[in-house]
Amino acid sequence: MASTLAELEEMQREAAKGASRASGGMREVTYRDALREAITEEMDKNPNVLLLGEDIGAYGGSYVVTRGFQEKYGRKRVIDTPIAELGIVGVAVGAAMAGLKPIVELMTINFSLLAIDQIVNHAAKIHYMFGGQFTAPLVIRTASGWGQLGATHSQTFEGWYAHVPGLRVVMPSTPRDAKGFLKAAVQGNDPVMFIEHSLIYRNRGLIPDGEYILPLEGAEVRKEGSDVTIVSWSRGAILAMGAADELEREGISSEVIDMRVLRPLDIDTVAKSVAKTNRLVIVEESWRTMGLGAEIAAAVQEVAFDDLDAPIGRVGSIEVPMPYARNLERIIIPGKDEVIQAVKATL
Amino acid sequence: MSRAKATTTNGAAANGASRRRGRSASKTDNGPGVDALHALEKSELLSLYRQMYLIRRFEERSAEQYAYGKIGGFLHLYIGEEAVAVGAIKALSPADHLVTHYRDHGYALAIGADPGPVMAELFGKETGTTKGRGGSMHLTHVERHFWGGYAIVAGHLPIATGIGLALQYQEQDAVCMCIFGDGATNAGAFHEALNMAAIWKLPVIFLCENNLYAMGTAHQYISAVPSMATKALAYDMKAETVDGQDVLAMYEAARRAVEWCKAGNGPYFLEAMTYRFRGHSMADPETYRDKDEVEQYRSRDPITAYQEQLIEAGVADKAVFEQIDREVEEQLEAAIFFADASPFPDPSTIYDYVYAEPIWETIARNGASEDSEGPRG
Ligand SMILES: Cc1ncc(C[n+]2csc(CCOP(=O)(O)OP(=O)(O)O)c2C)c(N)n1
Ligand SMILES: [Mg+2]
Numbered sequence: 001m002a003s004t005l006a007e008l009e010e011m012q013r014e015a016a017k018g019a020s021r022a023s024g025g026m027r028e029v030t031y032r033d034a035l036r037e038a039i040t041e042e043m044d045k046n047p048n049v050l051l052l053g054e055d056i057g058a059y060g061g062s063y064v065v066t067r068g069f070q071e072k073y074g075r076k077r078v079i080d081t082p083i084a085e086l087g088i089v090g091v092a093v094g095a096a097m098a099g100l101k102p103i104v105e106l107m108t109i110n111f112s113l114l115a116i117d118q119i120v121n122h123a124a125k126i127h128y129m130f131g132g133q134f135t136a137p138l139v140i141r142t143a144s145g146w147g148q149l150g151a152t153h154s155q156t157f158e159g160w161y162a163h164v165p166g167l168r169v170v171m172p173s174t175p176r177d178a179k180g181f182l183k184a185a186v187q188g189n190d191p192v193m194f195i196e197h198s199l200i201y202r203n204r205g206l207i208p209d210g211e212y213i214l215p216l217e218g219a220e221v222r223k224e225g226s227d228v229t230i231v232s233w234s235r236g237a238i239l240a241m242g243a244a245d246e247l248e249r250e251g252i253s254s255e256v257i258d259m260r261v262l263r264p265l266d267i268d269t270v271a272k273s274v275a276k277t278n279r280l281v282i283v284e285e286s287w288r289t290m291g292l293g294a295e296i297a298a299a300v301q302e303v304a305f306d307d308l309d310a311p312i313g314r315v316g317s318i319e320v321p322m323p324y325a326r327n328l329e330r331i332i333i334p335g336k337d338e339v340i341q342a343v344k345a346t347l
Numbered sequence: 348m349s350r351a352k353a354t355t356t357n358g359a360a361a362n363g364a365s366r367r368r369g370r371s372a373s374k375t376d377n378g379p380g381v382d383a384l385h386a387l388e389k390s391e392l393l394s395l396y397r398q399m400y401l402i403r404r405f406e407e408r409s410a411e412q413y414a415y416g417k418i419g420g421f422l423h424l425y426i427g428e429e430a431v432a433v434g435a436i437k438a439l440s441p442a443d444h445l446v447t448h449y450r451d452h453g454y455a456l457a458i459g460a461d462p463g464p465v466m467a468e469l470f471g472k473e474t475g476t477t478k479g480r481g482g483s484m485h486l487t488h489v490e491r492h493f494w495g496g497y498a499i500v501a502g503h504l505p506i507a508t509g510i511g512l513a514l515q516y517q518e519q520d521a522v523c524m525c526i527f528g529d530g531a532t533n534a535g536a537f538h539e540a541l542n543m544a545a546i547w548k549l550p551v552i553f554l555c556e557n558n559l560y561a562m563g564t565a566h567q568y569i570s571a572v573p574s575m576a577t578k579a580l581a582y583d584m585k586a587e588t589v590d591g592q593d594v595l596a597m598y599e600a601a602r603r604a605v606e607w608c609k610a611g612n613g614p615y616f617l618e619a620m621t622y623r624f625r626g627h628s629m630a631d632p633e634t635y636r637d638k639d640e641v642e643q644y645r646s647r648d649p650i651t652a653y654q655e656q657l658i659e660a661g662v663a664d665k666a667v668f669e670q671i672d673r674e675v676e677e678q679l680e681a682a683i684f685f686a687d688a689s690p691f692p693d694p695s696t697i698y699d700y701v702y703a704e705p706i707w708e709t710i711a712r713n714g715a716s717e718d719s720e721g722p723r724g
Binding site: 054055057058059060062080081082083084086087110111114147148149150151152153318319320321323324325326327328331332 | 419420421468471472477479480481482483484485497498499500501530531533534535561562563564565568569570632634635691692694697698701
């Protein structure tokens, strides 16, 4: 098991070599299947990896990620838990301290709020508080998203967790990142918030044929461009790609950066891009106030103030609790048009 | 200190399948529900039937509207559990209070919300019970102190305890009834709420609908005990298990609970044994329970059983029920028409209700000021 980033990178290089030796190929899978592969590979390899969560057994998980796993691995390793998020995460913290590798599924990020004490006051603190002598390396998988689910079931809280030292927070947008990050999270020694998105489970993408892991660091340039940099993550990055395509047709060249990892934040990659484009738009699905976009904007201007030719644009959701009515929901969540508008405002 | 003892007033739904018919056949039987059968007026008895049938058909029509795409998001149907809400709400007076979980259509209708605004809420319309803001999981009926359905499992239990605190504090002759599922009894908030209600002797009825499943997980995998009522005993709380498929037994038990609370004895725990005939929500693949089990429970339908009971007791004949059924169908037809014809909320109202007090526009619109974006239409 890798314990440092360097080791992870080494493993990744080895794995990549292995993969290319094996077939050199890539294949197309869904985001959901990428997650399923990561989980089964890690469970097959390490008997200490176990799954805990509500309705992950017979029901197959609320987003069907764990379907069939209980039949395959048994109730010992795929545990249907009571509806008790605080307890589930706490149990996983303890089990992780004592040598297991729990992957917890919290149905949605909304319910992670019930577990926030265990995540923030316990999981994130244990390695530091005890002078680095032991760890609590659990992985919490959870999902963001919406779809007429109302005020308490449509929220986006990755920024809350990215605020906390001691946690690693990832929010992958592609099947390739989803699989590689999840495997790295399971193999690593830190608590990881692994945030999925309910609206992208069926998205397809290429992943390497063989086994591979991706270290939990670094943004990625998804599309190169010269006029403006658009930064986002998770479903927002997909939205940004769509907007960039449309802008391209109007003769505006955008560089799209997928942050992928939200703690630690890779500001370098953004700053490098801004040095080229001189313009930045940040797209997030959350409320903008006190959000990740605000942090990225502040961090970028610290290192790239002279490169900026326009105020940094920000796109976020309208700051109200999510109403059920579909016409209002559509207005509240940012779409491609808002991204295009924000880009044009910087030009 | 062993006042608390969970009593079982009727066979659990699981083993009581043949019980009701035996009792109905014999008028001398003095099992649960029979007192009510004699004590209630004919109009009241028929009204209980009407409410159950209204809920059943409302849910069936909702499922149909969901299939047409008129309703979105989650839709948690109450089909099979109607007797619980109807029997329990019958025991409440207009001064009493109610909070429920998200499976709340039956409660809204039983406590008197007009099916029109309830259906309009499911459609997300401005004329809905929360003006299209809350949706199916957050119905409300303010006139009857129905403080709404709540969608975070067990989140509303401490709130019910708090309403109980206010009622006791203001020396009101009223109770707060709190509805939740068996799954909620495993959450920390459940235990915190029960403990506080017990130490302060608050007038709160904790009514657990034990339908044997929390979403797709059977209770034996997630609850240390099969009887949810025994959990109340840890807090020295009066507790009772009742057949939730028998509307009159349900009513009698709820009445006992209301009387107990109003006499100042503190909280009361009711466990209603019931079963949902449909999936957890419309998205449920129902891979976790077999069809035979569902069929077995369906064969003891709380509505047809009650109808048979009333016919056997000579309260009404088939023609009376057919008339009621026709009226309900018309009422629902009108409700759907009303929902369909109603407008969606006006986008210009998007910032309404975020705060109770008006605040400065610039602060309210933080993140979407007029010159940058404004509401997106
Ligand atoms: C804190 C929290 N965790 C998970 C969920 C998702 N969820 C919604 S309903 C439900 C099952 C609840 O079962 P139960 O309490 O028995 O009520 P029932 O639906 O059977 O009436 C779950 C897990 C939630 N809404 N809130
Ligand atoms: Mg249940």
